Amino acid sequence: MSSQLAAFRVPVIDNEPMRNYAPGSAERAGLQAAVDKMLSQAPFEVPCIIDGKTIKTGDVQTQIMPHDHARVLAKYHAATPELVQQAIDGALKAKTAWEELPWADRAAIFLKAADLIAGKYRYELMAATMLGQGKNAWQAEIDAAAELCDFFRFSVKYVEELYAQQPPRNSAGVWNRTEFRPLEGFVLAVTPFNFTAIGGNLVGAPVIVGNVCVWKPSPMATYSNFLVHKILLEAGMPPSVIQFVPGDAPKVVQQCIDSPKFASLHFTGSTHVFRDLWKKIASNLDIYKGYPRIVGETGGKNFHLYHPSADIQSGVVQAIRAAFEYSGQKCSALARVYVPRSLWEGGFQQTLVEQVNKITIGPCTSWDHFTGPVIAKHSFDKITGIIEKAKKDGGEVIAGGKWDDSKGFFVQPTVIVTKDPKSVSMTQEIFGPVMTVYVYEDADFESTCELIDTTTEYGLTGSIFATDRLALQRAAHLLRNAAGNFYINDKCTGAVVGQQPFGGARASGTNDKSGSINIFYRFISARSVKENFVAPTDYLYPSNLL
Numbered sequence: 311m312s313s314q315l316a317a318f319r320v321p322v323i324d325n326e327p328m329r330n331y332a333p334g335s336a337e338r339a340g341l342q343a344a345v346d347k348m349l350s351q352a353p354f355e356v357p358c359i360i361d362g363k364t365i366k367t368g369d370v371q372t373q374i375m376p377h378d379h380a381r382v383l384a385k386y387h388a389a390t391p392e393l394v395q396q397a398i399d400g401a402l403k404a405k406t407a408w409e410e411l412p413w414a415d416r417a418a419i420f421l422k423a424a425d426l427i428a429g430k431y432r433y434e435l436m437a438a439t440m441l442g443q444g445k446n447a448w449q450a451e452i453d454a455a456a457e458l459c460d461f462f463r464f465s466v467k468y469v470e471e472l473y474a475q476q477p478p479r480n481s482a483g484v485w486n487r488t489e490f491r492p493l494e495g496f497v498l499a500v501t502p503f504n505f506t507a508i509g510g511n512l513v514g515a516p517v518i519v520g521n522v523c524v525w526k527p528s529p530m531a532t533y534s535n536f537l538v539h540k541i542l543l544e545a546g547m548p549p550s551v552i553q554f555v556p557g558d559a560p561k562v563v564q565q566c567i568d569s570p571k572f573a574s575l576h577f578t579g580s581t582h583v584f585r586d587l588w589k590k591i592a593s594n595l596d597i598y599k600g601y602p603r604i605v606g607e608t609g610g611k612n613f614h615l616y617h618p619s620a621d622i623q624s625g626v627v628q629a630i631r632a633a634f635e636y637s638g639q640k641c642s643a644l645a646r647v648y649v650p651r652s653l654w655e656g657g658f659q660q661t662l663v664e665q666v667n668k669i670t671i672g673p674c675t676s677w678d679h680f681t682g683p684v685i686a687k688h689s690f691d692k693i694t695g696i697i698e699k700a701k702k703d704g705g706e707v708i709a710g711g712k713w714d715d716s717k718g719f720f721v722q723p724t725v726i727v728t729k730d731p732k733s734v735s736m737t738q739e740i741f742g743p744v745m746t747v748y749v750y751e752d753a754d755f756e757s758t759c760e761l762i763d764t765t766t767e768y769g770l771t772g773s774i775f776a777t778d779r780l781a782l783q784r785a786a787h788l789l790r791n792a793a794g795n796f797y798i799n800d801k802c803t804g805a806v807v808g809q810q811p812f813g814g815a816r817a818s819g820t821n822d823k824s825g826s827i828n829i830f831y832r833f834i835s836a837r838s839v840k841e842n843f844v845a846p847t848d849y850l851y852p853s854n855l856l
């Protein structure tokens with residue numbers, strides 16, 4: 311055990327400055343070089359990393375490049391049951407030393423990791439996110455560079471604030487203290503394909519408060535997640551604290567959940583998988599030492615509501631960005647658009663169609679496309695199947711509606727207009743570049759708010775656009791539970807760590823708000839400590855005396 315001989319203060323934390331990759335810029339040249347190098351060196355071999363050791367199981371799976379599915383970015387070794395057990399045991403062995411490490415040392419590892427991401431590894435991590443997860447340069451910058459740095463740095467700030475929260479009162483002769491213990495057992499992080507930063511944060515948030523973690527990455531983000539793990543090790547993370555365990559998702563996850571030492575699930579992904587895991591954990595309750603903490607952020611069916619007073623041009627631009635950036639594969643992506651007839655016929659429809667028809671899609675390796683492929687064959691089939699079903703059900707495709715998976719998984723940004731506000735493309739999460747518009751009568755603004763609130767099971771993000779202040783206020787009230795992230799005259803995507811803590815309720819998750827102090831409460835178990843300085847001399851109280 312070492313000492314920390316002062317109450318250190320962490321450096322001032324701010325958001326990572328974004329680079330814009332304009333033509334001729336040094337950052338464009340740097341990123342291009344990283345992409346070219348990665349293309350020339352792929353496929354990369356990704357092992358399991360157990361106790362910091364590279365382990366190749368020989369059960370090799372592939373992560374392809376979605377813009378060119380014949381190309382393989384990484385070949386990863388899937389964990390065997392024996393390795394999963396070694397990962398759990400190794401993490402648990404590392405637990406005491408990690409939680410006893412002074413806070414400043416834990417903080418320093420995350421600050422250093424953020425600086426490595428911002429500098430030395432920025433372009434490499436972005437290139438892995440572009441080639442493996444199909445992001446273009448700007449989307450990779452937002453995610454793998456800026457948001458991941460922000461998650462790690464703001465975690466340090468928030469945990470410092472958390473640790474500073476101490477009981478406000480001490481009676482005479484007493485000192486009260488609160489200790490924020492990590493959970494007993496290990497945390498299982500099961501992470502999605504669509505944000506490299508989310509992978510890092512699902513692991514980082516529990517670990518920074520002293521937990522140990524088994525990380526099951528998404529098969530479609532294995533290479534970028536492997537790099538994040540490598541960066542954390544380089545930043546000084548003790549090798550066994552985070553065990554990197556790619557493999558068969560249901561099997562690896564089930565084995566972890568079946569361990570009596572399982573303490574918490576930190577999950578981001580689809581709603582049905584999360585519900586299933588919750589039920590499995592519940593059915594195991596008798597084997598655990600405590601009640602596992604279940605933290606999950608899941609699907610969405612996010613909306614833009616336009617009031618008749620809204621501005622058309624900016625409203626259309628915001629809708630296009632929100633629905634089609636990263637081909638609609640953000641949990642926050644716009645899916646349902648509610649436009650009053652006066653705006654729709656007064657230029658909204660025309661501007662929207664003109665603009666969407668101009669969008670080009672193409673490989674993330676070229677600079678000139680607004681968006682790229684969807685992640686995989688199963689997504690491509692699901693998205694195109696829903697467009698077909700929406701058409702059969704009477705939906706009218708007014709832009710896009712074409713696709714091609716001959717080389718990469720490309721779906722044109724698609725706009726469907728429906729007369730049925732509860733049709734399939736208004737209710738089901740598509741996770742692709744599809745927006746469905748419902749035109750409402752101007753007089754029905756309030757009942758449209760009620761319609762939005764009751765149309766889906768989700769409650770993730772949503773926006774109201776209006777210049778009429780009363781309308782903004784009314785919508786904010788009527789849609790209070792319809793979105794955990796609610797935007798006024800702004801698009802429903804693009805939450806920034808430290809600025810708009812992210813998450814939704816209902817079927818969208820446990821709403822523990824990553825990017826805020828809240829999330830850390832889920833991974834600690836506080837101990838109240840009362841120390842008495844005055845020894846009592848008589849068991850009787852004054853009220854017992856005559």
Ligand SMILES: NC(=O)c1ccc[n+]([C@@H]2O[C@H](COP(=O)([O-])OP(=O)(O)OC[C@H]3O[C@@H](n4cnc5c(N)ncnc54)[C@H](O)[C@@H]3O)[C@@H](O)[C@H]2O)c1
Binds near residue numbers: 502529563578812813
């Ligand atoms: N609310 C949020 O903050 C947020 C953020 C990002 C993504 N998402 C959601 O994530 C989904 C897209 O991500 P995805 O495709 O990676 O999700 P997914 O549910 O397919 O996979 C997420 C993780 O769960 C694992 N997994 C899949 N099936 C499993 C099973 N049967 N048992 C155990 N583990 C299993 C995967 O391997 C992966 O690691 C969307 O629904 C999106 O809305 C939500």
Ligand SMILES: N[C@@H](CCC=O)C(=O)O
Binds near residue numbers: 505
């Ligand atoms: N936090 C991101 C979405 C993350 C989910 O995929 C946003 O606000 O757009």
